[in-house]
Amino acid sequence: MQALSTFFENNLTLIYFFYGLAFFCMGLLVWIESGRASSFRLARAMGPLAGFGLVHGLHEWFEMFQRLGAAGAANIPAWLLLDEVRVAHLAFSFALLVIFGIRLIYLSRRDESRYEKLFAYLAAGGLLGIWGLSLLLTNWIYQPAPDEFIAAGDALSRYILGIPGAVLASWAIILEQRTFRRLEMPDTGRDLLRAALALFIYGVFGQAFPKASFLFPANVVNATLFAELFGIPVQLFRLMMAALMAIFIVRALRAFEIERQRNLAKANEARLVAQEEALAIQTQSKRETDKLNAELQTAVHDLTLLFDLSRTLAATLNRQELLNQAASQICRSLPYVQTSLIILRNRPDEPLRCQTHAGYDQLPYRGTPACHEGQVLVAQTLQSTQPAIYVDGHPVGMPLVQNGQAEAEVRLPMGNCLLGFPLGDINSVCGGLVLGLQPEMTLLRQRDLYLLEAIASQLTIAIENATRYGESQARETLRGELLHQVVSAQERERQRIARELHDGTGQALTALGLGFAAASENVQHDQALAAAQLSELKTMSTQALQDLRDLIRDLRPSLLDDLGLVPALQSQVQLFAERTGVQTDFVLNGRRQRVQPEIETIVFRIAQEALTNVAKHAHAQRVTVEIGFTDNLLDLAVRDDGWGFEPKTVFEAPDGSRQMWGLLGMQERVALVGGSCVVHSQPGRGTAVQVSIPITAV
Numbered sequence: 001m002q003a004l005s006t007f008f009e010n011n012l013t014l015i016y017f018f019y020g021l022a023f024f025c026m027g028l029l030v031w032i033e034s035g036r037a038s039s040f041r042l043a044r045a046m047g048p049l050a051g052f053g054l055v056h057g058l059h060e061w062f063e064m065f066q067r068l069g070a071a072g073a074a075n076i077p078a079w080l081l082l083d084e085v086r087v088a089h090l091a092f093s094f095a096l097l098v099i100f101g102i103r104l105i106y107l108s109r110r111d112e113s114r115y116e117k118l119f120a121y122l123a124a125g126g127l128l129g130i131w132g133l134s135l136l137l138t139n140w141i142y143q144p145a146p147d148e149f150i151a152a153g154d155a156l157s158r159y160i161l162g163i164p165g166a167v168l169a170s171w172a173i174i175l176e177q178r179t180f181r182r183l184e185m186p187d188t189g190r191d192l193l194r195a196a197l198a199l200f201i202y203g204v205f206g207q208a209f210p211k212a213s214f215l216f217p218a219n220v221v222n223a224t225l226f227a228e229l230f231g232i233p234v235q236l237f238r239l240m241m242a243a244l245m246a247i248f249i250v251r252a253l254r255a256f257e258i259e260r261q262r263n264l265a266k267a268n269e270a271r272l273v274a275q276e277e278a279l280a281i282q283t284q285s286k287r288e289t290d291k292l293n294a295e296l297q298t299a300v301h302d303l304t305l306l307f308d309l310s311r312t313l314a315a316t317l318n319r320q321e322l323l324n325q326a327a328s329q330i331c332r333s334l335p336y337v338q339t340s341l342i343i344l345r346n347r348p349d350e351p352l353r354c355q356t357h358a359g360y361d362q363l364p365y366r367g368t369p370a371c372h373e374g375q376v377l378v379a380q381t382l383q384s385t386q387p388a389i390y391v392d393g394h395p396v397g398m399p400l401v402q403n404g405q406a407e408a409e410v411r412l413p414m415g416n417c418l419l420g421f422p423l424g425d426i427n428s429v430c431g432g433l434v435l436g437l438q439p440e441m442t443l444l445r446q447r448d449l450y451l452l453e454a455i456a457s458q459l460t461i462a463i464e465n466a467t468r469y470g471e472s473q474a475r476e477t478l479r480g481e482l483l484h485q486v487v488s489a490q491e492r493e494r495q496r497i498a499r500e501l502h503d504g505t506g507q508a509l510t511a512l513g514l515g516f517a518a519a520s521e522n523v524q525h526d527q528a529l530a531a532a533q534l535s536e537l538k539t540m541s542t543q544a545l546q547d548l549r550d551l552i553r554d555l556r557p558s559l560l561d562d563l564g565l566v567p568a569l570q571s572q573v574q575l576f577a578e579r580t581g582v583q584t585d586f587v588l589n590g591r592r593q594r595v596q597p598e599i600e601t602i603v604f605r606i607a608q609e610a611l612t613n614v615a616k617h618a619h620a621q622r623v624t625v626e627i628g629f630t631d632n633l634l635d636l637a638v639r640d641d642g643w644g645f646e647p648k649t650v651f652e653a654p655d656g657s658r659q660m661w662g663l664l665g666m667q668e669r670v671a672l673v674g675g676s677c678v679v680h681s682q683p684g685r686g687t688a689v690q691v692s693i694p695i696t697a698v
Helices: 002-010 012-034 046-070 083-109 114-142 146-182 186-206 223-230 234-252 254-302 304-314 319-333 371-384 446-522 527-555 558-562 565-580 597-618 647-651 661-672
Strands: 337-345 353-358 388-391 394-396 409-411 417-423 430-437 443-445 583-589 622-629 633-640 676-681 687-694
Touching: 012 046, 012 234, 046 083, 083 114, 083 146, 114 146, 146 186, 186 234, 186 254, 223 234, 234 254, 304 319, 304 446, 319 337, 319 353, 319 446, 337 371, 353 371, 371 388, 371 417, 371 430, 417 446, 430 446, 443 446, 558 597, 565 583, 565 597, 565 622, 597 622, 597 633, 597 661, 597 687, 647 676, 661 676, 661 687
Parallel strands: 583 622
Antiparallel strands: 337 353, 337 430, 388 394, 388 417, 409 443, 417 430, 622 633, 633 687, 676 687
C-alpha cells in the first residue's frame, strides 16, 4: 500500500489534470444544453451547475499548474498562480453549487417566480459572507503565517460552502429525479439519482478531508489522514467521484433529446390528425358540392329562363351593370312581370335605396318607379325573411309560397300587385327584388313562385360575389397604394439617413481625419498646440458618436430587442413628451410579458405612428398611451384630447380617393397578425386608436 500511495503522490499532477478535466467537461456540456428550449424545470437551473463545473475544473487546474510551475515545467506568470486566486476560485465554484441547489429545490416545489433567483443569490451571498467573516476572524485571532492562512481559507471554503452546497445540490437532484420518473423516463431518473449520490459523497466525504491546517478539525481530519487510512490521496478519491458525477450528469442530459423526440412525435401526430380532418372535410365538401351540382343541373333543365338569367349574371362582376341587366332580363323573360325594382343597402345601418328599375318606361299612365312602396315591401320581406305581396299600396297578409304541387295555383287579389322577395339577410349586403305583375294576372302557379324564389336566390349570390369582388379590388388597390407609400417612405428614410450621415457623421469623420493629420505634424514641433488640437478632436469624436447613436436609436430602439415592448414604449413616451412638451401618460394594465418579436415591432410602430400623428395634427394638450396584457390578448390604446376628425370623411373622400395612409397602414399591419385596429374620433373631442392582437407569451 505504501508503494501505491507513493506512486499516486508522484503522479498527483496527472490526477489534478483529469480531476479538473472531469469537472470542466461536465460544466461545458451542461452549459451547451442549458440553452435548449425545454419544459423541464432542470433546464432553468442548469446555468449555475455549468458555472460550478467550469470554475471548479479551473481550480483543480490551478493546483496542477502550481505544481508544474514549482517543478519548472510551466512558464506562467507567478501572479496568475497565487494561492489567493486559487482559493477564491474554490469558494466561488461552491457558491455556484449552492445557487444551483436552492434554485432547483425552489423550482421543484412551485412555479418559477421573480423571487426564486433573488433568494438563491442571497443565500449564496450569505454563505460567502460567513466564509469571508470566518477568514477575518481567523486572521485576527490566530495571526497565522501566509501559508497557514491559505490552508485555513481552503478548509473553511470546503466546510462553509462546499459541504452545504453539495448537500443542497444532491437533495435538489433527488427531488427532481422523481419528475422524470413521472414522465416515464426511468433511465434519466436513475442517472440523476446516481449523480446525486456521487455529488453527495464528493461534497461531504471528499471535502471533509482538506489540506492540513491549524484549525479544527482540519488539524486532525485532513488529506494526510485520508492517505494513511485508505492508501490513496484524497485527490484521487475526489477524481473518481467527479468522474462518476460527470458521467451520470451527461447521461441525464439525454432527457432533453428524448423530450425533443416526443414533442416531434406529438407534432407529427397532430399533423396527421389535422390532415385526416381536412380530408374528411374535403370529402364532405365534395359530397355536398356534387349534390348541389345535381340539383342545379335539374333546375337548369326544368327552368330555361333561370339558366339564361344565370348566364347573364355570370357575365360580369360589375355590380351596377349586373343589377341593370338582371332587372331588364326579368321583365323581358317573364310574361307575367310588368316592372322590376332592385332595392339594396350596403350595411345594416344604412337606409334601403333603389339601385335600378326596368319596365316603368313602358307603362301607359305611370313612368315613375314605385320606390317608396318597394322600400316598405322589402323592409317587410327582410323582417320576415319570406316573400310578401302589396296590392294597391297595402300589405296583404297571405302566404305566397306554399308546400304543395308545382302546378298548384295561388289566387291573387284584384288590383296592382307588387311581389317582394328578400335578397341576402339583415347582417350583410341585403335588400329585395320587387316585381310588378301584369294587371290581368289573377292566378300564379306554385312553380312560377318557385322560379321567382330561385331567381332571387341566384341574384343574391351574384350580388354577393360582385360586392365581394368590388371590395377585393378596392382592397387590392388600397394595398398597392399602401405599398407605394411604404416604398416611398423607405426611400425618403434612406435619403434622410444618407443626408445625415453625409452632412453630420461624414463631415465629422473628415474633420477628425484632417485634425489628426494636423496634430501628428505638430506633435514634434508644438506639443501644446497638438494637445489642444487633440482635445478638440476628442470633443468632435464624442459629438459624432452621439449623433450616430441618435440616428441608430431613431431607426430602431435597442430597448425593443433587449428589454421588450413595455420599456421601449415607456422610452418612446418620455422622448415624445420631451420633444413636444405635451403631457403624456403611460399606463400598463396586467403583468408585463414578452410576446412574439414581430408583434412587438408592429405594436411599437403603431404607437410611434399614433404619437407622430398627434404631434403633427392633433394640437393636443394631453396624450395617454395605455397597454394591457391578458392571457391571450394584447391591447394598445393611444388617446388624445386634440381637435379630432370625422373618420368617414377622412378614410374615404367623396371622389373615392384615399387619405390618412398612416392610419390605413396601422390597420394593414394589425390585420397581418390577425388583430383589429379601430380609430374613434369626433371633431373637437379628440382621437383614440385602439389595437387588439391575439398573442402567445414567449
